Amino acid sequence: MTYRLFPIDWERVPLSRVADVQTGLALGKEAKVDPMRLPYLRVANVQDGFLDLSEIKEVVIERSQVSRYSLRPGDVLMTEGGDFDKLGRGYIWHNEIPNCLHQNHIFVVRPHSELLPYFLAALTSSDYGRAYFQSCSKKSTNLASINSSQLKAFPVPLPSIREQEAITSVLSVWDRGIRQLTDLITAKLRLKQWLTQELLTGTLRLDTPWKVRPASTRPEDSLGVGLSATAIEVERGLNQKSYDEGIPMLGRCPVGWRPTRLREVLSIAERPVKLDPDQTYRLVTAKRYRAGIVPREDLRGHQIKTPTQFETKAGDFLISRRQIVHGACGLVPRTLDGAIVSNEYSCVRTSDAIDSSFFEYLTHTKYLQRTFYQSSVGVTVEKMIFRIDQWLKYEVHLPPLEEQRRIVELLSAIDLEIVLLDRLQKALTEQKKGLMQKLLTGEVRLRSSQFG
Numbered sequence: 001m002t003y004r005l006f007p008i009d010w011e012r013v014p015l016s017r018v019a020d021v022q023t024g025l026a027l028g029k030e031a032k033v034d035p036m037r038l039p040y041l042r043v044a045n046v047q048d049g050f051l052d053l054s055e056i057k058e059v060v061i062e063r064s065q066v067s068r069y070s071l072r073p074g075d076v077l078m079t080e081g082g083d084f085d086k087l088g089r090g091y092i093w094h095n096e097i098p099n100c101l102h103q104n105h106i107f108v109v110r111p112h113s114e115l116l117p118y119f120l121a122a123l124t125s126s127d128y129g130r131a132y133f134q135s136c137s138k139k140s141t142n143l144a145s146i147n148s149s150q151l152k153a154f155p156v157p158l159p160s161i162r163e164q165e166a167i168t169s170v171l172s173v174w175d176r177g178i179r180q181l182t183d184l185i186t187a188k189l190r191l192k193q194w195l196t197q198e199l200l201t202g203t204l205r206l207d208t209p210w211k212v213r214p215a216s217t218r219p220e221d222s223l224g225v226g227l228s229a230t231a232i233e234v235e236r237g238l239n240q241k242s243y244d245e246g247i248p249m250l251g252r253c254p255v256g257w258r259p260t261r262l263r264e265v266l267s268i269a270e271r272p273v274k275l276d277p278d279q280t281y282r283l284v285t286a287k288r289y290r291a292g293i294v295p296r297e298d299l300r301g302h303q304i305k306t307p308t309q310f311e312t313k314a315g316d317f318l319i320s321r322r323q324i325v326h327g328a329c330g331l332v333p334r335t336l337d338g339a340i341v342s343n344e345y346s347c348v349r350t351s352d353a354i355d356s357s358f359f360e361y362l363t364h365t366k367y368l369q370r371t372f373y374q375s376s377v378g379v380t381v382e383k384m385i386f387r388i389d390q391w392l393k394y395e396v397h398l399p400p401l402e403e404q405r406r407i408v409e410l411l412s413a414i415d416l417e418i419v420l421l422d423r424l425q426k427a428l429t430e431q432k433k434g435l436m437q438k439l440l441t442g443e444v445r446l447r448s449s450q451f452g
Contacts, residue, residue, distance in 0.1 A: 006157045006441060006442050007159070007442040007445065009159070009160075010157045010158060010159050010442055011157075011158045012155050012156065012157050012158065013155070013156055013158055014152060014153050014154065014155060014156070015109065015120075015151065015152055015153070015154040015155075015156050016152035016153070018111060018112050018114055018115040018156060018158065019076075019109050019110055019111040019112055019115055019120065020109070020110040020112075021107055021108070021109055021110075021148055021151055021152050022069075022107065022108040022109075022110065023104055023107065023148055024069060024101070024102040024103045024104040024105065024106050024107070024108070025040065025059065025061065025065075025069040025101055025102065025103050025104060026103075026104045027059060027103055027104075031060045031061050031062045031065075032062070033062050033063075033064070034062055034063040034064070035060045035061065035062060035063075036060070036061060036062075036063050036066070037058050037059070037060050037061075038058060038059065038061060038066065038099050038100070038101055039056045039057070039058050039097050039099070039100045039101070040056075040057060040058065040059045040069075040100065040101040040102060040103055041056075041071070041077065041100060041101070041102045041103065041106055042057060042103055042105070042106075043079050043080075043103075043105050043106060046077045046078070046079050046089065046090055046091065046106055047089065047091070048089035048090075048091075048125060049089075049091055049125060049175075050091055050179075051077070051091050051093075051096065053096055053097065056097060056100075059101065059103075061101065066099075066101070069101040069102060070099065070100070070101055071093045071095070071100050071101065071102055071108065072093070072095075072110065073093060073094055073095040074092065074093070074094075074110070074111070074117045075092070075093040075108045075109065075110055075117070076090060076091075076092055076093075076108070076109040076110075076111065076117050076120050076121050076124075077090045077091060077092070077093055077102065077106055077107070077108060077109075078090035078106070078107045078108075078109060078124060078151070079105065079106055079107075080104075080105045080106065080107060080145050080146060080147075081105070081137070081138075081143065081144055081145025081146060089124075089125060090121060090124060090125070091121055092117045092118060092121050093108075107148065107151055109151070113161075114158065114161060115156065115158065115164070116161065116164045116165065116168055118168040118171075118172070119164040119167060119168050119440075120156070122167075122168065122171055122436055122440060123156065123157075123440050124154070125436075126433075126436045126437060126440050126441075127433075127436075127437050128157075128437075128440060128441055129154070132154055132155070133146055133150075133154075136150045136153075137150070157440070157441070157442070159442070163445075163446065166446045167439045167440065167446065170435070170439065170446070171432065171435065171436060171439070174428060174431065174432035174435065175432070177428055178425055178428050178429055178432065181421055181424060181425040181428065182425065184421060185232065185418060185421050185422055185425065188414060188417060188418050188421065189229070189232065189233045189418060191414065192229065192233075192411065192414045192415070192418070193233070195410070195411060195414070196361060196364050196365065196411065197365060197366070199407045199410070199411070200361060200362050200364070200365050200407065201251065201254075201365065201367075201397075202253075202254025202257055202397060202399065205254070205403075206403060206406045206407060206410065228291060228292045228415070228419065229414070229415035229416075229418040229419055230289065230290055230291045230292060230364075230415075231287065231289075231291040231292060232418060232419070232422050233289075233291075234287075234288075234289045234291050242288050242289055242325075242326035242327055243325040243326050243327070243369070243372075243373055243381060244366055244369040244370050244373060245370070245373050245374075246366070246370045246373075247370065247374070248367050248368075248370040248371045248374060248394060249367070250367060250395060250396070250397060253397045254397060254399070256399065256400065256403075257397045257398055257399045257400075258397070258398055259395050259396075259397055260353070260395065260396055260397070260398045261392070261393065261394070261395050261396075262391065262392045262393070262394050262395070262396060263392035263393065264351075264353075265350060265351045265353050265354040265359075265398070266317075266348040266349070266350060266351070266354075266359075266392060267348060267349050267351065268346065268347065268348055268388065269313075269316060269347045269348060269349045270310055270347065271310050271311040271312075271313075272308075272309075272310055272311075273309045273310060273311050273340055275301035275302075275304060275307060275309060276301045277300065277301040277302035278300060278301065278302070279300065279301050280298055280299070280300055281298070281299060281300075281301065281304065281309070281339075281340050282295060282298050282336065282338070282339040282340070283295075283296045283297055283298070283299060283304070283339065283340055283341070284296055284312065284318075284332070284336055284339040284340075284341060285320075285328075286318050286319070286320045286323065286328040286329050286330055286345070287328060287330070288323060288326040288327050288328050289326070289327045290327040290329060290330060290363055290364055291327075291330070292330040292331075292333075293318055293330040293331065293332050293333065293336060295336065295339070306342045306343070306344075308342060308343045309340045309341065309342055309343075310340060310341055310342075310343065310345070310347065311338060311339075311340055312332045312336070312337070312338070312339050312340065312341060312347060313332065313337055313338070314332055314333060314334040314336070314337040315331065315332065315349065315350070315356050316331070316332045316347050316348070316349060317329065317330070317331055317332075317347070317348045317349070317350070317356070317359065317360065318330060318331075318332060318341060318345050318346075318347055319345060319346040319347075319348070319372075319386060319388070320344065320345055320386075321344055321345060321346055321385055321386040321388075322344060322384070322385060322386070324372045324376065324386045325372060325373050325376050325381055325384050325386075326381075327363075327369065327372075329363060329372075330360065331356060331357065331359075331360045346386065346388045348388075353398070353401065354398060354401075354404065355401065355404040355405055355408055357408045357412065358404040358405070358407060358408050361407070361408065361411055362396065367396075368396075371391055371394045372386065372391065375387050375388070375390040375391035375394075
């Protein structure tokens with residue numbers, strides 16, 4: 001690793017001189033004397049800049065060993081390894097769970113008085129920290145790990161405690177903003193999940209009329225191809241299983257709605273393409289969890305291995321025949337008009353009786369997810385093949401076209417807000433990373449009056 005020059009008044013010392021490094025509890029050992037059950041942290045709980053405490057497991061340990069592996073407020077948690085880009089990730093423990101332990105794949109770093117926990121956590125996750133860990137880690141395919149000796153040798157650039165306080169105070173402003181956006185996005189996603197189920201089953205009705213814009217407000221149409229609200233939902237782990245094997249059961253048809261077979265409002269579309277060896281084609285794919293249709297790659301005709309290809313049009317609804325049980329389907333956006341797919345996909349068009357965006361939202365309901373599963377055959381989930389002829393026999397409850405568009409208007413507005421909030425959060429995160437790089441290396445110094 002090549003070290004940059006730090007300010008002359010910043011001493012650089014090994015981590016072991018300014019902090020204690022504690023290894024964790026090895027699982028699988030039987031507790032024979034005075035056993036007790038306590039919660040413990042796994043690698044999955046320690047993320048880059050935050051802790052994911054949504055699922056906490058317990059371990060049986062001898063009472064005499066508890067203090068050795070217990071976490072204390074102010075401990076900096078760091079993972080031993082994992083994906084190559086996650087070395088050095090971690091965050092600060094604030095005693096969120098009393099009497100919590102940590103397993104042996106998580107290091108606990110307990111700073112002394114001259115080193116602030118937040119300063120250390122920021123330093124190890126900065127470009128400087130990650131460059132060190134990547135330079136000395138043990139590597140395998142896509143994975144890397146560090147040991148306690150390498151962690152203890154980590155060279156810490158050490159400004160005065162007052163300057164550390166000033167630096168962490170500035171960075172914490174970005175942290176608060178990013179955390180507030182994270183919480184807001186999560187709340188919006190949960191609201192959308194609830195509204196989708198309530199509105200598309202008629203449990204909640206939009207009786208108050210308002211002007212519905214004819215132009216689509218779907219994020220991918222308004223902002224260009226990018227991360228959809230559903231993809232953000234998947235990214236944040238708010239989805240459970242990707243498939244629902246339950247029996248499709250329609251409730252009572254809401255007043256003013258009408259029972260309709262899918263085959264009455266959907267038609268199969270097939271547009272065979274004769275591949276030109278020298279022409280470039282855009283291939284697309286359907287993401288799981290109903291996260292939409294996205295580009296896969298651009299290839300010349302002679303590079304495409306499967307000769308049977310079909311053209312898609314904006315507004316087509318694509319269904320991956322081998323992945324639909326996992327929710328691989330979606331509406332083709334305008335930006336991907338003319339792309340091609342293989343015969344592994346089924347393609348349908350909506351009639352004038354159903355709004356295409358309304359139908360896409362309808363596929364997010366548990367009922368439609370179950371129809372996809374029950375219309376697929378195979379010995380295991382991963383080998384199931386979709387039978388569109390069976391699926392088109394299912395019935396749905398359709399509101400009048402005007403009410404469909406009201407529902408689309410509301411849900412797409414929430415989608416657009418989620419996408420914009422996500423972009424803002426990512427922009428703030430990038431700003432913070434740039435600021436960290438300058439403050440934590442002394443490239444930019446805060447005014448001396450701020451830290452004495």
